[in-house]
Amino acid sequence: MARITLDRVSRVYGSGAVGVHEITLDVADGEFLILLGPSGCGKSTTLRMIAGLEEVTSGRILIDGRDVTGLRPRDRNLAVVFQSYALYPTMTVRANIGFGLKMRGMATDAIGARVEEAATLLGLSPYLDRKPAALSGGQRQRVALGRAIVREPEAFLLDEPLSNLDAQLRAEMRAELVRLHRSLGRTIIHVTHDQVEAMTMGDRICILRAGRIEQVGAPLQVYANPANMFVAQFLASPPMNFLPARLEPDEGLALDLAPGLRWPVPAAHDGWGRASNSSVALGLRPEDIHPHPAAGRVPFDVEAIAVEALGPETIVTGRIRAAPHLPALKVRLGRGPVPRLGETLVVHADLSAAHLFDPESGRVIPRLARGAVQ
Template identity: 50%
Template sequence: MASVQLDRVRKVYDNGQVAVHGASFEIADGELMVLVGPSGCGKSTLLRMIAGLEDISEGDLLIGGKRVNDVQPKDRDIAMVFQSYALYPHMTVAENLAFGLKLRGHPRAEIERRVNAAAETLGMSHMLGKLPREMSGGQRQRVALGRALVREPSVFLLDEPLSNLDAKLRHSVRTEIGRLHRQLRATMVYVTHDQVEAMTLGQRIVVLKEGEIQQIDTPMALYEKPANLFVAGFLGSPAMNVLHGTLQRAEGLRLVLDGGDALPLGQATVADAWLGRRVAMGVRPEHLQPAGIGKPAFEAQVELIEPVGNEVFVNLSHAGQSLVSRVAPQHLPEPGQLLRVTVDGGVLHFFDADSGQRL
């Protein structure tokens, strides 16, 4: 396997559009790195530059310590798995797996060894004689993974490989990819717009917006300490609640909302320099809970209750702002009624109201 290093990599199209603004980061040998962000953020463009399918306008790309800006895709020792399975319909699984190796002139015995090894790794040895039309979507995607495995590359590149699968299959194949990574100790770069995939698969995550890197860190570090409002809102489902107002001390800390209402923040502590400052305050849904007796609280109107089995999402409205609380199954007021809510002041997030950067 090999490391992948990007040093101030930019992509500028002929019309002047900048797709990637100076990306710099390193993917360690054997690491599974996820590139995540909304549509158009530049994540697939970055992956295609690593693959050699897009030219690099500026900067350097190194694979295994070797600069590969001008190296052809076939010579980069990478294998790519696309959103589309792109299987040959008239070929069996074994023939699909072997086809690329035959084109590269590998000996028959070596092809057979690699095909059998990949099939065994993916639990598909009994399917080698099947045609794609005889298989489910999840099985076809495993064949696409197998076609990358037989290459035995230094780096695996996966471009939204689960997008065409239903929810159950996505979970199954996601688990398979995670298992493969642990088994192979392979260097993998995985692109997705799905924050659940990013959080569950990535050892580290690169969060992108409009071609610019917003933050790079482990999944839980991103969740617990987002660098800005974009990262805070993008990672987490339901998304973080964000309220705008001014911080004051009056019988403890409180946030005076733009409309004038004051929210008590319990034992939250902030620097004195933040007092009187207009901020954006973030609170995760699990940290917005029905208030017990004696706790500082505010009243919010219940708009909608969404029971999803082992937890309930309570959609609330307060002072014209929408909020979501994640609670354990319990008796709750009906929609239209009021619920006393308390904020866990120990886990609040504060951002500059203008720049969106974490304070």
Template identity: 55%
Template sequence: MASIELRHVTKRYGHAVTAVRDVSLEIRDGEFMILLGPSGCGKSTALRMIAGLESITEGEIYVGGRLVNDVAPRDRDIAVVFQNYALYPHMTVAENLAFGLKMHGRSTAEIGPQVQRVAAMLGIEGFLARKPGALSGGQRQRVALGRALVREPVAFLLDEPLSNLDARLRADMRLELVKLHRQLGTTIIHVTHDQVEAMTMGQRICIMKDGQMIQAGAPLDVYRNPVNTFVAGFLASPPMNLLEMTLSAGPSGAPVMASGGLRLTVPDAYAQSVKPWVGKTVILGIRSEDLHEKQENAGWQPIEGDVVALEALGAEVILVLAPRGIPGKEISARLGRNFRAAIASNQRLFVDGNEIRLFDPGTTNAIARRA
């Protein structure tokens, strides 16, 4: 096992394209780290630099405290699992699993038991004589993981390994990977654009955009306290509702926010920090689960609008609402599975003000709030 550290790492292609820009990140020994972001954000390039498959333009990468900038990929003792599995089609599953060990000079007496142990761990011992073409997508994924596991590397790098699987298999494999990490305790860096994978699998997540690291932390901490509107809108489905509101001093002196027919009192946690924005615009952020059908708390404030759509998902209903007096804007609410409403009907919801977040529209950064 080993820690992995990136210090001011940059990757440029020629003079025009900067794929990764000044990224510094420490992955602790035995940690399950998620690199999350949209396509083209630089997360896979960062992973490939750690593996040694891409050169580094600037900065340093350390594995287990050793500088590896100039160390060949095979000498870094890191295993990579790719999105397309990269299995050898002419080899059996057993031969695919054994290939890396053979390349590292392991004896046949050592390889056989190791292959059997990993195959049993992944539940693929019944497929050892088959070739990849005779396997399902989920089985191929397990073989690709097994080929990495059999080497017992100091770290695993997973580049969107679940993206080719259907929804049910993805859910199953998410659980299997988490269980595997608990069993092995080996450092794992997992690249994905899937927010569900990030929230359910990682001990920490690092969100990237345009080659830069935007925010890193425990999944729930990042979810509850996004550093800017990009993180707020990216990390969740439905994304955080974002509305531009004009801030002013209310009759009692407490700041209030208003837009169209929507008027909300600013919670006490922001009473001091929003003073520079009085008379100006702020961005209000509300998570869909913080909008409620009933006013269960006297401090919850109303939001009214017209029903645009209902998405019944079985365990819950996603209500899409057009807030009254705010043309062109829609917000989403995550409600109970028994919620029903007619399209275009008026609906009143209630927001838990303690859970709202405010952002500066100029910088898009979060406005500080008292804990």
């Protein structure tokens, strides 16, 4: 059982480049935490520091309150699954899975039994005497998992373990990892840049950018209340649309996007009042722009300049007719007739689901005046 705490942990390289900057994070015992971010954001570095494979420049790492910052990897009792799987190429699957137990001095018979058990759990029994080179990608990935599970570590650290798999296998392994987490009940820290993994697997997501934490929270909560433009854009595909606007007082408030394009702000969003008379970035998710009218939705015309028909949904990139100079918008349409290129569509923005950001700092402007959680 392991609660993992990072206390102002930094990693600065010899060249002076900062990999990770004063990260403070508390991972609860048994939690499935996702470290999400673009490449180079410091997520793998953070994971390696927790594992003891990368030096910590400053700060402390605690496991169950015990300071492990200076401990060797072998003394932390954590298991790491690498993106490359890092299977020992000269050893059989059996030896690979049993390696950690052997290193810890377990008796050969006991190792054999534990390896068989893990192999059964992961469907690897027929391949125990093969070398890694004779396995498929999915099988290698299972061996890497088996090697981690068999040791019964305090926590699992997974470094993009699914990124080398094809789409179908990835979906299967996602479900399998979640199932494993439920049955083992161990803490898991999972590094990924894939937001589907982030949304579907973890109890909480920690989003990193340039070595700093941008936001931590439950997946749907972060999705619904992004703290800034980076999170809003990163945590969805297609990402959130941003439109530059001015917030003007006008029988309440209105967003002035362009001459002749003025959208009323829902009265409930009284928190936006403090940005009155200033420039803002209006954030609208593609799924909050609808083909059908409803109360509170603002209609406007877009010209389809790109159409991606995916089957269950169609993503239309559209230019606003009344303000063609504004950035093109992505609109998510459900199943139905697929618009043609150049066609003009009437769509309806649901401003009750819209977000406002300060275009300078990128930070969100809360909808409610008292900063209440929405």
